[in-house]
Amino acid sequence: MLCKSIVYSVQKSPKPRQLHHMPKAPLPGEPAKPYTLTEIPGPRSEALLNELSKIQQVASIQYFGDYQRSVGNYLADIDGNVFLDMFMQLSTLALGYNHRSILGALSCGGNQRVIANRPAIGLFPGLEWPCKIQDTLLQPCVAPKGLPCIFTAMCGACSIEHAIQMAFIKYAERHRRGKDFTEEEKESAPFNKPPGCPELSILSFEGGFHGRTFGALALTHYKYIMKIDIPSLQWPIAPYPQYLYPLDQHEKENKEEDARCLEQVEDLIERYEKNMPVAGILVEAIQCEGGDRHASPDFFLQLQDMCKRRSIPFILDEIQTGGGATGRIWAHEYFELNIPPDIVTFSYKMQASGFYHSPEYMPKQPYRVFNAWMGDPIQILLLEAVLQTIEAEDLLTHVCYVGNYLLCQLNTLQHEFSDIISSVRGRGFIIAFDTRCRDMKQKLMHLLRNKGIQVGDCGTKSIRLRPCLIFGEYHADIFLEILRDCLQELAEC
Amino acid sequence: MLCKSIVYSVQKSPKPRQLHHMPKAPLPGEPAKPYTLTEIPGPRSEALLNELSKIQQVASIQYFGDYQRSVGNYLADIDGNVFLDMFMQLSTLALGYNHRSILGALSCGGNQRVIANRPAIGLFPGLEWPCKIQDTLLQPCVAPKGLPCIFTAMCGACSIEHAIQMAFIKYAERHRRGKDFTEEEKESAPFNKPPGCPELSILSFEGGFHGRTFGALALTHYKYIMKIDIPSLQWPIAPYPQYLYPLDQHEKENKEEDARCLEQVEDLIERYEKNMPVAGILVEAIQCEGGDRHASPDFFLQLQDMCKRRSIPFILDEIQTGGGATGRIWAHEYFELNIPPDIVTFSYKMQASGFYHSPEYMPKQPYRVFNAWMGDPIQILLLEAVLQTIEAEDLLTHVCYVGNYLLCQLNTLQHEFSDIISSVRGRGFIIAFDTRCRDMKQKLMHLLRNKGIQVGDCGTKSIRLRPCLIFGEYHADIFLEILRDCLQELAEC
Numbered sequence: 001m002l003c004k005s006i007v008y009s010v011q012k013s014p015k016p017r018q019l020h021h022m023p024k025a026p027l028p029g030e031p032a033k034p035y036t037l038t039e040i041p042g043p044r045s046e047a048l049l050n051e052l053s054k055i056q057q058v059a060s061i062q063y064f065g066d067y068q069r070s071v072g073n074y075l076a077d078i079d080g081n082v083f084l085d086m087f088m089q090l091s092t093l094a095l096g097y098n099h100r101s102i103l104g105a106l107s108c109g110g111n112q113r114v115i116a117n118r119p120a121i122g123l124f125p126g127l128e129w130p131c132k133i134q135d136t137l138l139q140p141c142v143a144p145k146g147l148p149c150i151f152t153a154m155c156g157a158c159s160i161e162h163a164i165q166m167a168f169i170k171y172a173e174r175h176r177r178g179k180d181f182t183e184e185e186k187e188s189a190p191f192n193k194p195p196g197c198p199e200l201s202i203l204s205f206e207g208g209f210h211g212r213t214f215g216a217l218a219l220t221h222y223k224y225i226m227k228i229d230i231p232s233l234q235w236p237i238a239p240y241p242q243y244l245y246p247l248d249q250h251e252k253e254n255k256e257e258d259a260r261c262l263e264q265v266e267d268l269i270e271r272y273e274k275n276m277p278v279a280g281i282l283v284e285a286i287q288c289e290g291g292d293r294h295a296s297p298d299f300f301l302q303l304q305d306m307c308k309r310r311s312i313p314f315i316l317d318e319i320q321t322g323g324g325a326t327g328r329i330w331a332h333e334y335f336e337l338n339i340p341p342d343i344v345t346f347s348y349k350m351q352a353s354g355f356y357h358s359p360e361y362m363p364k365q366p367y368r369v370f371n372a373w374m375g376d377p378i379q380i381l382l383l384e385a386v387l388q389t390i391e392a393e394d395l396l397t398h399v400c401y402v403g404n405y406l407l408c409q410l411n412t413l414q415h416e417f418s419d420i421i422s423s424v425r426g427r428g429f430i431i432a433f434d435t436r437c438r439d440m441k442q443k444l445m446h447l448l449r450n451k452g453i454q455v456g457d458c459g460t461k462s463i464r465l466r467p468c469l470i471f472g473e474y475h476a477d478i479f480l481e482i483l484r485d486c487l488q489e490l491a492e493c
Numbered sequence: 494m495l496c497k498s499i500v501y502s503v504q505k506s507p508k509p510r511q512l513h514h515m516p517k518a519p520l521p522g523e524p525a526k527p528y529t530l531t532e533i534p535g536p537r538s539e540a541l542l543n544e545l546s547k548i549q550q551v552a553s554i555q556y557f558g559d560y561q562r563s564v565g566n567y568l569a570d571i572d573g574n575v576f577l578d579m580f581m582q583l584s585t586l587a588l589g590y591n592h593r594s595i596l597g598a599l600s601c602g603g604n605q606r607v608i609a610n611r612p613a614i615g616l617f618p619g620l621e622w623p624c625k626i627q628d629t630l631l632q633p634c635v636a637p638k639g640l641p642c643i644f645t646a647m648c649g650a651c652s653i654e655h656a657i658q659m660a661f662i663k664y665a666e667r668h669r670r671g672k673d674f675t676e677e678e679k680e681s682a683p684f685n686k687p688p689g690c691p692e693l694s695i696l697s698f699e700g701g702f703h704g705r706t707f708g709a710l711a712l713t714h715y716k717y718i719m720k721i722d723i724p725s726l727q728w729p730i731a732p733y734p735q736y737l738y739p740l741d742q743h744e745k746e747n748k749e750e751d752a753r754c755l756e757q758v759e760d761l762i763e764r765y766e767k768n769m770p771v772a773g774i775l776v777e778a779i780q781c782e783g784g785d786r787h788a789s790p791d792f793f794l795q796l797q798d799m800c801k802r803r804s805i806p807f808i809l810d811e812i813q814t815g816g817g818a819t820g821r822i823w824a825h826e827y828f829e830l831n832i833p834p835d836i837v838t839f840s841y842k843m844q845a846s847g848f849y850h851s852p853e854y855m856p857k858q859p860y861r862v863f864n865a866w867m868g869d870p871i872q873i874l875l876l877e878a879v880l881q882t883i884e885a886e887d888l889l890t891h892v893c894y895v896g897n898y899l900l901c902q903l904n905t906l907q908h909e910f911s912d913i914i915s916s917v918r919g920r921g922f923i924i925a926f927d928t929r930c931r932d933m934k935q936k937l938m939h940l941l942r943n944k945g946i947q948v949g950d951c952g953t954k955s956i957r958l959r960p961c962l963i964f965g966e967y968h969a970d971i972f973l974e975i976l977r978d979c980l981q982e983l984a985e986c
Contacts, residue, residue: 052623054852055631055642059859065617067610068603078620089613090865102609110561112599115871117560117590120582124558127571130545138548149548155647156865157654161706165723172722181721189717190699192725196717200724206683212864213654215707224682224689225860228674229665230658231693232685233724348865359547366552367718371705372583372841373648378608378871 024474029098030072033478034084034452042079062449070097073468073475075454083449084478087456091288091466094323094349094386099470101385114377121152121374129377136383137352141391144330146340147356152375156319156347157211160282162369163343163355164202164215167280167313169368170342170361171200174311200279201235201272202315203265207290207459208240210282210317219282222290236268236278240287241295245423258299266306280313285331288320291459292432294425297335304337313361316341320430323349324390324469327400327428334427349469351386352379395469403428406465406476413480417487420444423462431465432458440490447486453479517967522591523565526971527577527945535572555942563590566961566968568947576942577971580949584781584959587816587842587879592963594878607870614645614867622870629876630845634884637823639833640849645868649812649840650704653775655862656836656848657695657708660773660806662861663835663854664693667804693772694728694765695808696758700783700952701733703775703810712775715783729761729771733780734788738916751792759799773806773836774799778824781813784952785925787918790828797830806854809834813923816842817883817962820893820921827920842962844879845872888962896921899958899969906973910980913937916955924958925951933983940979946972 026032041049041063052058069076073096075085088096095102105111119126137143137150151166153159182195189196204210204219211217212226218233220226241257244250269278283303287293307314321331323346328334332341342361347353352375363369390396403426410424410433423434435441441461448455458464467475519525534542534556545551562569566589568578581589588595598604612619630636630643644659646652675688682689697703697712704710705719711726713719734750737743762771776796780786800807814824816839821827825834835854840846845868856862883889896919903917903926916927928934934954941948951957960968 048620048623052618052626055623055626056644057856057859057862060615060863061618062616064620064622065610065612067612067619068606070610075617089611089617092611092613092865097610098606099609103605106599106605106608107602109600112596113561113591115599116592116595117558117563117586118582119558119560120585122553123555124568124582125545125554126560127541127557129557130541130548133545133548151549155651157651158648158706161650164707165705168724169722181717185721186717189720190714191730192711192714192720192727196721197723197725212658212862213651213706213708214657214711218685218707221683221685223860224674224679225858226863227685228678228682228689228861229662230690231661231726232690234685237684363550365718366550367716368721369550369705370553370719371648371650372585 024472024477026474027072027470027472030074031082034074034082036081036450036452038079038081040077040081040449042077042081044078048078067097072096072099073471081452083452083454084475085454086465086467086471086479087454088466088468090348090456091320091325092348093468094351095389096468096470099385099389101389102382105381105385111381114381118373118376118378120372121377122370126377132377132380132384136380136387137356139387142329142387144332144340144344144356147344147358149357149359149362150354151357151369152352152354153371154373154375155353156345157213157216158371159319159345159347159353159355160210160216160219160317161213162371163315163345163357164219164280164282165369166343166355166357166361166363167202167315168200169363170313171277171279172198173364199276201233201276202280202282203236203238203268203272203278204282205238205240205287207287207293208282208284209287209289210284210319235276236272238265238268240290240293241299242293245425254296255298258296258302262299262302262306265303269306269310269312278312280315281307282315282317284317285321286326286427286430288430288464289458291462292425292430292464293459294427300332300335301337304339304341307342308339313342315343315345317345319345319347319353322346323351323386324396324399325349325428325430325466327396327403329396331427331430349386351382390469393470398472399428399469402471402473402476403431405473406431406480409476409480413484413487417491420487420490426465429465429467429469429471432462435461435463437461443490444486447489448482451482451486453482517965517970519967520565520963520965523567524575527567527575529574529943529945531572531574533570533574533942535570535574537571541571560590565589565592566964574945576945576947577968578947579958579960579964579972580947581959581961583841583949584813584818585841586961587844588882589961589963592878592882594882595875598874598878604874607874611866611869611871613865614870615863619870625870625873625877629873629880630849632880635822635880637825637833637837637849640837640851642850642852642855643847644850644862645845645847646864647866647868648846649838650706650709651864652812652838652840652846652848653703653709653712653810654706655864656808656838656850657712657773657775658862659836659848659850659854659856660695660808661693662856663806664770664772665691666857692769694726694769695773695775696729696731696761696765696771697775698731698733698780700780700786701775701777702780702782703777703812728769729765731758731761733783733786734792735786738918747789748791751789751795755792755795755799758796762799762803762805771805773808775808775810777810778814779819779920779923781923781957782951784955785918785923785957786952787920793825793828794830797832797834800835801832806835808836808838810838812838812840812846815839816844816879817889817892818842818921818923818959820889820896822889824920824923842879844875883962886963891965892921892962895964895966895969896924898966899924899973902969902973906977906980910984913980913983919958922958922960922962922964925955928954928956930954936983937979940982941975944975944979946975
């Protein structure tokens with residue numbers, strides 16, 4: 001059942017306590033199947049798009065959702081179409097649409113009062129804040145081992161921005177060796193000049209995506225359309241391992257690929273040392289936007305080891321991969337690192353955004369890493385509902401089980417339609433496969449969508465699947481059947 | 494009644510329809526007065542601070558709020574103290590604590606379903622999105638005149654980040670003269686290199702504050718503690734007018750100050766033209782964090798004129814000043830500009846974050862200014878409640894009326910205690926005064942807080958008042974009486 005060649009690691013107890021006992025059936029309130037009544041986008045979506053185009057760039061909008069009618073794994077649009085949603089709002093919804101635990105949290109009067117008075121958490125946090133943080137982000141089964149401190153922010157990009165600030169501060173503190181700021185540093189900092197604002201850099205990877213703000217975007221090396229015409233920073237960019245699939249047939253080549261990339265990282269650190277030292281290395285646990293590119297646990301182990309040897313903060317971006325998407329709360333649990341990363345960023349399925357860090361990274365002075373809201377209590381209330389559901393329904397085991405099922409079936413399909421799809425890969429519900437070319441990807445996505453399956457794309461020719469945590473075998477079978485139809489149709493063209 | 498010397502402009506109808514008819518009395522549910530039972534922070538706050546210090550930097554935290562018990566203008570803490578809150582969570586709460594309209598919006602089941610399914614608005618917006626935007630941000634009495642397009646984001650810093658991206662894109666588009674991207678641009682952009690990522694800059698001002706992300710922080714020139722050890726950008730920084738008060742006694746000097754600053758802006762634009770052209774000028778309508786520094790309408794008129802002559806986008810930051818804080822929805826309404834700014838950013842009292850822009854700034858291609866969530870529908874629902882209340886209770890007129898009352902009384906106090914406070918200034922509820930020195934500021938804030946008045950500080954020695962829009966004469970009198978007591982106490986030291 002478990003295809004070792006296409007996953008890196010497998011949960012030890014693949015049988016979830018509850019959901020796997022369930023018959024292959026829709027969840028309460030869900031339709032039996034997706035259905036479409038119109039071309040996508042339908043006429044009502046088209047009309048609204050036309051309306052909205054006067055005030056916003058709308059070309060990225062696929063259709064308008066009807067979130068009152070959406071339920072579980074199904075996203076309803078305003079033209080009466082109902083999609084089996086395997087993209088789940090860019091992978092940000094953990095429990096699908098209108099989950100009872102989320103609606104329950106929002107209908108509670110006490111919670112409404114917490115939400116109504118969004119505080120400046122860095123100045124006047126609510127009385128429940130420390131306790132809620134302990135019960136959610138810092139639960140022993142949630143917080144990455146060895147990282148008991150957290151910083152919260154409003155979104156993923158802000159998490160990255162503040163995380164790299166903490167790395168810079170730590171780097172400078174280490175070189176200051178306990179001395180106070182000099183007058184020259186204090187006077188130059190407000191004017192962006194050294195020594196107050198030093199020439200330091202963060203090393204990032206080709207194909208990485210970390211967000212759209214200036215710092216996060218400078219660390220992003222993906223599609224040109226998100227960077228063109230925007231100035232950036234001359235920070236070091238290293239190659240990221242690009243493996244040959246299936247993995248078990250290319251062990252040697254892929255090992256060499258790891259070595260090649262790591263060598264270049266080391267080389268870049270040395271080349272930048274004199275004029276713009278590397279104060280942090282930022283890497284995604286899985287490169288998602290860049291094409292669901294997985295690097296091996298060994299790559300991460302060696303990368304972290306290099307950071308340790310050189311006293312460079314090792315920052316792991318789990319914005320897209322955290323919150324149970326891989327069948328563990330954090331994708332990096334699969335890497336079995338010997339020591340924790342220095343900083344781990346989160347957002348998306350975690351509902352709340354921010355980062356974990358080790359105690360030694362806590363700045364000694366206040367207001368150094370800070371912002372007006374420092375996150376929003378509503379995000380913690382939603383996270384609380386998500387974590388309680390994950391625990392109550394043993395959803396991590398469920399994700400491993402159904403994820404493996406889906407991977408195995410996709411593996412079969414890739415043999416059958418090897419001209420069209422290849423390189424099936426994944427961990428839990430972070431699953432992708434390649435198509436022959438960009439054009440083929442568009443065609444397949446179009447066919448799927450018109451048959452009621454919503455997926456996402458990534459890289460240049462990959463299709464990514466990001467079902468929510470309550471996606472079951474029943475839903476997988478619906479998807480697989482429709483995917484087979486689409487592939488058949490493409491094969492016959 | 495109206496002190497022309499200390500405000501720049503006065504509403505034509507200073508009598509609000511409703512609130513000014515109200516007797517000087519607390520609002521429903523409010524206590525008669527603030528009261529303190531403990532030192533601040535009290536023992537329960539101290540204990541929680543100690544707890545939280547293990548996981549977060551807490552030195553910025555003043556005390557823990559009890560948001561279930563807070564009401565209207567009063568913030569309750571967890572030690573039984575109740576503060577008259579004239580800082581309102583960094584000026585972000587528009588209607589005070591637990592306002593019926595906000596609680597009403599959150600208790601509505603339909604709204605809860607909108608909130609429960611936070612969509613990726615740039616891909617799958619909800620059916621109500623265009624309509625809600627029209628009814629809130631784009632209402633004719635809300636949207637800045639001539640700016641019918643909007644972009645939404647999660648927080649103020651992200652608004653600035655995306656706003657400057659739009660300026661860069663516009664600048665490049667203008668220089669590209671209708672041509673497509675070159676292959677060289679497309680290939681270099683993902684690697685941060687020119688020509689894809691060009692050497693362009695944004696001009697900002699000394700004393701300005703725009704946020705904590707890399708781009709926003711590079712445009713911020715205020716306290717060293719927020720910038721030290723963090724690398725930055727060598728973009729041009731111009732001086733910001735620093736006026737002598739009272740304004741009517743220093744007209745000539747202040748006019749010269751405007752001319753001096755504008756000359757330097759022009760000089761910087763020319764000096765940067767060759768190697769790093771200025772692609773946008775970013776300025777706050779009132780410099781808030783920097784010390785509530787107001788520049789004259791004439792300064793803004795001339796600055797905008799300079800931008801127009803040189804085809805440089807004029808970006809006005811109204812994150813802290815928008816949403817009715819000045820007695821108009823936008824502070825820049827007081828400037829009586831002949832043409833609209835190119836971009837106006839908002840957040841804070843507007844509940845939602847983002848920016849308005851003119852239609853010509855809309856990028857031609859999708860995904861150029863974009864992020865995962867593109868704001869959050871809950872923010873628009875809260876804004877809707879705020880705007881309906883502003884309209885129903887004529888709160889803008891109310892703010893002008895009570896703001897002028899407060900300014901006049903502070904003006905009297907500054908004559909009486911001229912050794913301690915000076916330079917009373919403000920528009921509507923954006924009010925500040927200077928103290929003799931930083932140490933005196935701390936002492937006065939400490940005294941005020943222990944007598945139950947929560948204010949904020951800004952600049953080096955200024956105290957800022959940021960009451961919410963339902964702050965009345967009754968509350969002003971309580972504040973003024975306690976302030977007088979504190980000043981008396983300081984005078985006797």
